[in-house]
Amino acid sequence: MAADDRIQLRHPDPTKTNASIARDAYAVARRTVLAIVPAAEPGIALDAYLAEMRSRLPKAKGWDPSLSAGWYAMAMKLDLEARGELRRVNTKPPQRLVRTRPEQELRMTAPENVYQVEIATTPERLWKALTDPQETRKYWHGALSICDWQVGSRWVSQSEEGEVYLEGEILEIDPPRRLVHSFHILHQPDAAAEAPSRVEFDITPIGDRCRLTVTHTGRGPATKAYTSGGWESIGRGLKELLEKGNVAAAAM
Numbered sequence: 001m002a003a004d005d006r007i008q009l010r011h012p013d014p015t016k017t018n019a020s021i022a023r024d025a026y027a028v029a030r031r032t033v034l035a036i037v038p039a040a041e042p043g044i045a046l047d048a049y050l051a052e053m054r055s056r057l058p059k060a061k062g063w064d065p066s067l068s069a070g071w072y073a074m075a076m077k078l079d080l081e082a083r084g085e086l087r088r089v090n091t092k093p094p095q096r097l098v099r100t101r102p103e104q105e106l107r108m109t110a111p112e113n114v115y116q117v118e119i120a121t122t123p124e125r126l127w128k129a130l131t132d133p134q135e136t137r138k139y140w141h142g143a144l145s146i147c148d149w150q151v152g153s154r155w156v157s158q159s160e161e162g163e164v165y166l167e168g169e170i171l172e173i174d175p176p177r178r179l180v181h182s183f184h185i186l187h188q189p190d191a192a193a194e195a196p197s198r199v200e201f202d203i204t205p206i207g208d209r210c211r212l213t214v215t216h217t218g219r220g221p222a223t224k225a226y227t228s229g230g231w232e233s234i235g236r237g238l239k240e241l242l243e244k245g246n247v248a249a250a251a252m
Helices: 023-036 046-059 069-082 103-109 123-131 133-139 221-227 230-244
Strands: 006-008 020-022 086-090 096-099 114-119 144-146 154-158 164-174 178-185 197-206 209-217
Touching (some): 006 023, 020 023, 023 069
Antiparallel strands (some): 154 164
């Protein structure tokens, strides 16, 4: 492997050296770390962070399953501390971690197909809001998400009268943590002519809050135009619903 394909890991103690790892593995691991560690204090406890990394990293898109998630969890913690992207809230046990960048900056610098929102709720309540049609109608412009929530099942977003706007197939489901389905627009001809895209919902508990990360990949030009601003609006609607109990309708 060429030198350009590897990254030298850093250590908070400059007298210590660390391994070099594949650039692709570094990118996946860094993205996973930043999705887990909150920006606000009190942060996440070290043991909770390590448990989340061991659980989520093997499932992350592009991850090599032969790599040790536990080793990367600790190595990336040290590297991102050294790079100033993470900091320790307290140095004595129990150690806690926070990101050094605020949540808004994380959203702004994330790839255009990744959307994040932090909500004061539980994973179970957030999952219900994503999968219960009587909940989705409150923040998704009246649309009902209809599905039996099994891998291989059809998912639709439709009006109360039965007009189907969107459809997809459930590809992965792990309540109340992760949901993946294809995404195909039916009611706009240009978008309907494109191949289905892919939407991933990841729920990360962070203390008394949850971070919802929505990753939408494989969008054609018409699908991209259709969804422009939509996930941000839906995220705001979810946050208002779960934190305040009511919300103005949010449209895709």
